[in-house]
Amino acid sequence: MSGIVSASSPRQALRGAAGRVKHLVTSSPSRFAIVVFALLILVFTVLLSLPIASASGTVTPLSDALFTAVSTICVTGLATVDMANHWSPFGHVLIFLGVNIGALGVLTLASLMGMLISKRLGLRAKLLAAGDTNPLRAHGGVVNESQTVRLGEVGQLLTTVAVSALIIEASLAALLYPALVMAKVDPIAALWEAPYFAAMAFTNTGFAPNDGGVAVFADDYLVLFLLMVGVFLGSIGFPVIYTLAKHVWHVKRWSLHSKLTLVTTVLLFVLGAAAFLILEYDNPKTFGSMDAADTTFQAFFLSAMTRSGGFNVIEMDDLNGSSLLAASMLMFVGGGSASTAGGIKVTTLAVLAIAVWSEAKGRQSVEAFG
Template sequence: MAARATDGRINAPAGRRIRDAFDRIRDGARKLTTASPARFALLVFLVLILLFTTLLSLPAAAASGRSTPFADALFTAVSTICVTGLSTVDMGTHWSPLGQVIIYVGVNVGALGVLTLASILGLIISKRLGLRAKLIAAGDTNPLRVHGGPVNEGQTVMLGEIGSLLATVALSTLIIEAALAIMLYPSLLVGGVDPLAALWEAPYYAAMAFTNTGFTPTAGGLDAFQHDYFFLTVMMAGVFLGSIGFPVIYTLARHRWHVRHWSLHAKLTIITTVLLFFAGAAVFLLLEFDNPKTFGDRDAWDTVFQSFFLSAMTRSGGFSVVDVGSLHESSLVVGSMLMFVGGGSASTAGGIKVTTLAVLALAVWSEAKGRPSVQAFGRRIPSDVQRVALSVVAWGATIVALSTIIITRMTKAPLGDVLFDVISGFATTGLSTGLTEQLPDPAKYVMALTMFMGRVGTVTLAAAVAASSRSQLYSLPVERPIVG
């Protein structure tokens, strides 16, 4: 009895110490999730990348049964979590069925978005969706909320709607990918794919389309389906739905065709996306119709259709039925421009985002018209939104320029090829001239970092760096430098 009492006296304080240590860890995690959502979001993505690098390094993940080199495993993990689609190995032959499943899971996790993942983890930690958790999730619908400054009227999604938005993210991902898989399955059978194999390939293609990743489960990519217009149309539809963003899907789900009830963000996203889709197709058709290596040997209908398909894929889709390296240099420039713009905010697409381009275009138009403010659809766009748009373009151009210079110096490859692949990585598109597969290990790390920065977003990066900045309670005298 004395021994038991003694054991009890020893074990009780030990139990309290364990509970106290657990409480300190939980409190520290709560502070991390709420004090700086941007930094927590970056940490979440870094942890996911390390986890999937470890999983893809397992011998069982490779078809050969041997461990994948660290540089290739890391690059694939970054490309998977950042839903990019670039690869340094043959995705159709290098990975085992287990490796393909790991990649499939990774792209669906990464497609949720940086701050959405952070908010979900914050919800798990705090066991409720309080105001702080809502603010974290809201950052994915409007990056201005991450800055900690004033938040303007007319937000994409109100804080009271964040719970519904998170449900929309989960449900839309499941429903859209399931619908795409059901539509793709018959085409796979017609294309000669085994019925059992098609049960796996259909959801794989659906996930890669909706997440705008662009990986294919077999060697040869989409070559077997380049004349299956239904299959390619379904793939374009999946890429479009993924690229417009979850806030727009949420708006469409609530208001459907009642356009006057749409938010300004939804209107700008859809209009700019459609305009770029048709403009890109027209330019590719004009530049490539006589190129025997791409569209020159096709009939008129096929040439037109493939121009639209290429335009859709350069917006962040990453699939291709032509050799991108065979495009004219002028077409590579156009493709680089489309990739740099990317898709919608809070979407599975990358780039500077179509709303950024729309805001800057409206600002230029307003300046040309001599208007005192930037306006669209009966709404005024505040000046801080315009400043963020300029910052996003400046940060994006800087990242692309530095990465291009470094990789060109490392590889001595043609500048055009390097620039195209770097923009593809930054914009998480996944198209390549063939350069990425030939990169040396140091250049793979640079490209992986470029993909990471492109996915987490320049606004999130800037907010993470400036999270501890102090507010300035005074203003300096005004002086206007000469501009232009």
């Protein structure tokens, strides 16, 4: 009868929907990433709009909720509201979860979920995962075996991404807790602020859960140093963390990508600090009122944070115009490939610089580390 719906219809509809999703995932990972990002932003916008998410118990305006959701999922660190006081504990938990989801990456999470469900990765999934996480992948198509992340290592790499993020953030939180307590933060409040700061440092987001942000720790070198460590580990990228985890004491086994990333990152860190020291040493609003030790440390902290960290002790609008230009250049470069940092990536800068050097030397090919 035409009025009777067969029992298999809902099942067939579900199978059809699952088939379309599977086709979307396998045929176009970039389109899949956009769809999942959009869905995540939509979900977080709705959740952040709820009265329970704001400290005042009122509905957050759609524009602010949407902006915060995008900034959280994309770990940009920009905000249109006072992040410390506008959100309730529930809202802060949403922000905490959002930055960690955004830092790991949509395709990485999708691949990990696929591994958990199927217990293994198929060839197509390995190709997609390698394409997403491979820092030397410059074009579409087949992943050749000379690239950094080989198919046999994809499962290990995905596991490393998840485990390293968990271990690094947990370790940072464990170190930050006593540092915050020694900085006269309430021990109960520090139980939340320590993991929050750890997550914001590692994901290179830069949100702060307290009034005044990290500026209240301007004279506490331990807290600032730990935040710098977190930002550094987040900015070098998961493939480099993976390499260091496997061959930490065997430099010869490090991949070319890892060597370029670490060398360029340290070089920019030092050069950035030197630039700020030279440009700001006599500015009374910034370094001019500090002694030599404070000036040097704050210059290195500023150099680390402008590359994508997002925390600031000194008001950025107090910097000289030349320093703002230097900061913009550092932000433009950003961090390493497949990292939580933004920018064009340090390996891009390294390859361009080596190419120019090779051309100046009249070499037929571009070489680095032999």
